[in-house]
Amino acid sequence: MIERPDSSSASIARNLEGYVGFANLPNQVYRKSVKRGFEFTLMVVGESGLGKSTLINSLFLTELYSKDYPGPSQRIKKTVQVEQSKVLIKEGGVQLTLTIVDTPGFGDAVDNSNCWQPVINYIDSKCEDFLNAESRVNRRMMPDNRVHCCLYFIAPSGHGLKPLDIEFMKRLHDKVNVIPLIAKADTLTPEECQQFKKQIMKEIQEHKIKIYEFPDSEDDEDSKVIRKIKEKMPLAVVGSNVVIEVNGKKVRGRQYPWGVAEVENGEHCDFTVLRNMLIRTHMQDLKDVTNNVHYENYRSRKLAAVTCNGVDATKTKGQLTKSPLAQMEEERREHVTKMKKMETEMEQVFEMKVKEKKQKLKDSEAELERRHEQMKKNLEAQYKELEEKRKQYEEEKMSWEAQQRILEQQKLDASKTMEKNKKKGKIF
Amino acid sequence: MSVAVGSKPSPSEDLRNLTLSGHVGFDSLPDQLVNKSTTQGFCFNILCVGETGIGKSTLMDTLFNTKFEGDPASHNEPGVRLKARSYELQESNVRLKLTTVDTVGFGDQINKEDSYKPIVEYIDAQFEAYLQEELKIKRSLFNYHDSRIHACLYFIAPTGHSLKSLDLVTMKKLDSKVNIIPIIAKADTIAKNELHKFKSKIMSELVSNGVQIYQFPTDEETVAEINATMSVHLPFAVVGSTEEVKIGNKMAKARQYPWGVVQVENENHCDFVKLREMLIRVNMEDLREQTHSRHYELYRRCKLEEMGFKDTDPDCKPFSLQETYEAKRNEFLGELQKKEEEMRQMFVMRVKEKETELKEAEKELHEKFDRLKKTHQDEKKKLEDKKKEIEDEVGAFSKKKAAVQLLQAQQAGSQSTKKDKDKKNSSFT
Numbered sequence: 001m002i003e004r005p006d007s008s009s010a011s012i013a014r015n016l017e018g019y020v021g022f023a024n025l026p027n028q029v030y031r032k033s034v035k036r037g038f039e040f041t042l043m044v045v046g047e048s049g050l051g052k053s054t055l056i057n058s059l060f061l062t063e064l065y066s067k068d069y070p071g072p073s074q075r076i077k078k079t080v081q082v083e084q085s086k087v088l089i090k091e092g093g094v095q096l097t098l099t100i101v102d103t104p105g106f107g108d109a110v111d112n113s114n115c116w117q118p119v120i121n122y123i124d125s126k127c128e129d130f131l132n133a134e135s136r137v138n139r140r141m142m143p144d145n146r147v148h149c150c151l152y153f154i155a156p157s158g159h160g161l162k163p164l165d166i167e168f169m170k171r172l173h174d175k176v177n178v179i180p181l182i183a184k185a186d187t188l189t190p191e192e193c194q195q196f197k198k199q200i201m202k203e204i205q206e207h208k209i210k211i212y213e214f215p216d217s218e219d220d221e222d223s224k225v226i227r228k229i230k231e232k233m234p235l236a237v238v239g240s241n242v243v244i245e246v247n248g249k250k251v252r253g254r255q256y257p258w259g260v261a262e263v264e265n266g267e268h269c270d271f272t273v274l275r276n277m278l279i280r281t282h283m284q285d286l287k288d289v290t291n292n293v294h295y296e297n298y299r300s301r302k303l304a305a306v307t308c309n310g311v312d313a314t315k316t317k318g319q320l321t322k323s324p325l326a327q328m329e330e331e332r333r334e335h336v337t338k339m340k341k342m343e344t345e346m347e348q349v350f351e352m353k354v355k356e357k358k359q360k361l362k363d364s365e366a367e368l369e370r371r372h373e374q375m376k377k378n379l380e381a382q383y384k385e386l387e388e389k390r391k392q393y394e395e396e397k398m399s400w401e402a403q404q405r406i407l408e409q410q411k412l413d414a415s416k417t418m419e420k421n422k423k424k425g426k427i428f
Numbered sequence: 429m430s431v432a433v434g435s436k437p438s439p440s441e442d443l444r445n446l447t448l449s450g451h452v453g454f455d456s457l458p459d460q461l462v463n464k465s466t467t468q469g470f471c472f473n474i475l476c477v478g479e480t481g482i483g484k485s486t487l488m489d490t491l492f493n494t495k496f497e498g499d500p501a502s503h504n505e506p507g508v509r510l511k512a513r514s515y516e517l518q519e520s521n522v523r524l525k526l527t528t529v530d531t532v533g534f535g536d537q538i539n540k541e542d543s544y545k546p547i548v549e550y551i552d553a554q555f556e557a558y559l560q561e562e563l564k565i566k567r568s569l570f571n572y573h574d575s576r577i578h579a580c581l582y583f584i585a586p587t588g589h590s591l592k593s594l595d596l597v598t599m600k601k602l603d604s605k606v607n608i609i610p611i612i613a614k615a616d617t618i619a620k621n622e623l624h625k626f627k628s629k630i631m632s633e634l635v636s637n638g639v640q641i642y643q644f645p646t647d648e649e650t651v652a653e654i655n656a657t658m659s660v661h662l663p664f665a666v667v668g669s670t671e672e673v674k675i676g677n678k679m680a681k682a683r684q685y686p687w688g689v690v691q692v693e694n695e696n697h698c699d700f701v702k703l704r705e706m707l708i709r710v711n712m713e714d715l716r717e718q719t720h721s722r723h724y725e726l727y728r729r730c731k732l733e734e735m736g737f738k739d740t741d742p743d744c745k746p747f748s749l750q751e752t753y754e755a756k757r758n759e760f761l762g763e764l765q766k767k768e769e770e771m772r773q774m775f776v777m778r779v780k781e782k783e784t785e786l787k788e789a790e791k792e793l794h795e796k797f798d799r800l801k802k803t804h805q806d807e808k809k810k811l812e813d814k815k816k817e818i819e820d821e822v823g824a825f826s827k828k829k830a831a832v833q834l835l836q837a838q839q840a841g842s843q844s845t846k847k848d849k850d851k852k853n854s855s856f857t
Contacts, residue, residue, distance in 0.1 A: 018493040019493070020491070020492055020493050020517075020519055020704070020708060021519075021704055021705070021708040021709035022470070022472070022517070022519055022522060022524050022708050022709070022712060023519040023520045023521075023522045024708075024709045024710075024712075025465075025470050025522055025524070025712055025713060026462045026465065026466050026522060028710070028711075028712060028713035028714070029461065029462050029465050029713055030458045030459070030461075030462050031648060031650055031651075032648075032713055032714070032717065033457075033458045033461050033462075034458050035648055038454070038457045040454075059452070060446075060448070060452055061448045061449045061450040061451075061452050062446040062447065062448050062449065063446065064446065069444075085442075085444075086442065086443045086444070087443065087444045087445070087446050088443050088444065088445050088446070089445075089446050089447075089448055089452070089454075090448075091448060091451070091452060091453075091454060091455045092455030093455070094454060094455045094457055094458060096454050096457065097443070136739050137728075137729050137732045137733060137737050137738065137739050138729060138739055139725060139728075241449070275452075275453065276453070279452060279453045279454050279456075280453035280454070280456050281456070281460065282460075283454065283457060283460060284457060284460035284461050284463075284464055285460070285464070288464065288570070291570075292568075292569075292570045296566075296567065296568075299565075300565045300566045300567075303565045304565055328756065328757065328760050331760070331764075332760070332764070335764045335767075339767060339768065339771060342768075342771070343771060346771075346775050350775065350778065350779065350782070354782055354786070357786050358786070361786065361789060361790060361793060364793070365793055368793070368797045368800075372797070372800050372801075372804065375804050376804070379804070379807055379808060379811060382811055382815075383811060386811070386814060386815055386818060389818055389822075390818050393818065393821065393822050393825065396825075397825055400825075400829060404832065407836070
């Protein structure tokens with residue numbers, strides 16, 4: 001439902017002493033809007049023969065549908081078509097470009113599955129056009145061709161909604177303002193009508209169909225009127241542009257042998273209620289709800305699909321509050337931080353590995369050094385040992401040799417003495 | 429504020445003009461629209477640019493008939509800064525949310541080259557905020573508080589000669605971003621004859637420097653006349669005062685001098701009433717519309733083009749918004765991936781480099797140790813040789829020793845036997 005503006009903030013408004021002049025603002029707005037002109041797109045949907053064309057002609061008091069421009073029931077196609085006709089009407093200085101969209105062939109086939117699809121496609125394509133126009137770099141005055149209201153005609157069976165009715169309204173209620181109408185209400189007696197209405201509203205609630213809701217008003221008078229309208233939903237209408245004289249008065253109505261069903265008589269049908277609500281009081285609100293609710297829903301769905309690429313739902317919730325570009329900016333920043341982190345991590349791993357390798361190298365170098373030292377020491381020890389041995393040997397050798405020399409000397413001396421003694425003849 | 433929608437259809441469409449056979453009632457549409465706007469309330473933002481003490485706050489008070497808070501600023505501000513204040517005003521049943529933005533410290537610095545920058549930044553920031561809201565996926569434009577500047581009152585000092593160069597520079601920078609309404613402040617210091625010359629000088633200087641000031645619209649019959657007449661008196665020479673002086677039997681806003689009383693609302697004394705008429709009573713809505721449909725659109729267009737958005741692709745086929753976003757997004761993702769790849773590649777290269785380095789070091793180390801090993805082997809061999817040498821020597825010596833000893837033993841033995849013999853022999857004698 002549209003968020004109605006918070007009017008409680010008026011309590012702190014200052015009242016001005018003396019004339020300023022901005023009380024003239026509403027007049028300025030009025031002037032400008034009249035200069036711009038107004039547009040409205042109204043869609044009528046229902047099976048053929050329910051009086052749609054007659055009702056439109058009655059609502060706008062003009063021959064929108066005529067012999068030259070036949071209504072949808074006269075233009076039955078094999079498949080459901082969605083066609084529009086644009087008319088320009090002026091009243092009291094106000095210019096209105098009215099677009100009536102109708103759906104010849106709706107509900108008339110034997111198999112009506114998906115007959116709502118062309119309607120949905122039409123509504124979406126108008127939203128798409130508006131979205132593209134709104135998103136251009138160079139924007140100009142954009143025509144608003146979005147469907148502002150869809151009048152759905154229910155056949156006056158007197159029993160309840162048909163499955164097609166329920167299906168259609170369920171599929172369209174979150175795309176467009178749906179106003180269900182009971183067509184050809186002059187075939188129902190007031191009691192039957194009352195019963196029928198109750199049954200329809202019950203079914204609408206059961207199926208959770210969201211039909212167009214009138215906004216509540218602050219004004220008490222307006223609120224009463226609105227409540228009365230709400231009780232009459234769905235409105236039962238009769239259409240006719242044929243003027244008949246009843247009791248001296250000229251009225252529009254349908255002439256029967258048993259009397260005249262007056263179109264603008266509140267006791268005969270709800271036509272006046274519909275006209276007042278649709279045209280005189282709530283036309284602007286229908287446009288606002290279309291712009292602020294239905295179009296925004298379409299837009300956010302479309303853009304979310306682009307940017308989120310169907311990632312998990314929990315993530316998308318937060319992303320929806322940003323524009324896709326802001327989101328890309330954020331993603332970019334996230335990515336930068338991620339890259340920085342990755343870089344530091346990689347750097348760390350790199351450093352660590354290098355350190356490891358270097359350490360290993362150092363260790364193996366140390367190990368080899370150590371071993372080499374040890375071997376060297378070993379060798380040195382052996383050397384020393386050898387030196388010792390040699391020294392010992394040398395000493396031994398020297399002492400032995402010395403000894404030998406002494407012995408030799410002794411021997412020599414002894415033999416010399418012996419020789420002497422021999423010579424002396426003492427020994428034989 | 430809703431998106432600008434127009435309803436003048438192109439003549440190429442099949443549009444029928446129909447006459448109505450009675451009163452339908454859609455002539456109430458403008459009233460429906462007005463009711464909606466009135467319920468929502470209006471919003472208006474004014475920016476006052478002018479030197480300290482030129483009378484900005486006083487003029488605001490006078491225009492809106494209320495005392496806004498705030499103390500007068502000093503002349504010692506180091507730079508220009510903008511101060512915004514919001515007020516809720518009500519006149520009959522119309523509620524207005526007014527925001528006044530003041531340029532504090534404007535014109536006080538010795539070097540005023542950058543004075544215009546904070547102002548331009550502020551205006552752009554408001555446009556940016558609106559643009560961001562407009563681009564969001566889930567947005568709420570209809571109850572967005574519009575903070576964009578709708579009118580800029582440029583206060584010209586009443587020198588009586590011409591515009592200052594600061595004025596021209598600043599106005600030139602602002603004229604494409606905001607509706608500029610130049611006013612001559614403290615007009616009670618200029619005599620009537622000087623005023624006329626001053627005004628013409630100012631207007632011609634503005635024209636010759638190409639400054640685009642706000643033009644009061646003359647395209648609507650209801651207001652064309654009054655706007656045209658008022659435009660002749662531009663720039664408005666105003667006097668502001670919140671003090672009341674008794675004039676005749678009424679109290680009126682005025683300034684009391686020894687030589688007389690300057691009445692603010694007397695059109696012979698100053699153009700205050702004209703300013704109020706033009707700014708508030710007649711053209712407030714037009715100022716808002718111009719801001720939205722001209723100045724904001726220009727900002728938006730420049731910003732989007734800066735970001736790389738185009739309306740048509742190289743083949744001149746129109747882009748749909750979705751395509752544009754998708755293309756941008758893919759480009760963006762591609763960019764990110766490329767960056768990632770680049771970084772990885774760089775690391776791979778570094779790793780390779782380092783690896784080769786370390787391998788080199790390892791090889792060197794092994795070579796070193798191979799050499800050492802070889803040296804060691806050599807040494808060992810030498811040692812072995814020496815050992816062998818010694819052992820041979822020792823062996824030889826031992827043998828020799830042993831042989832000599834044996835010989836000696838033999839000799840000794842024979843000698844002893846000889847001696848024994850001798851002894852024996854000698855004993856017999």
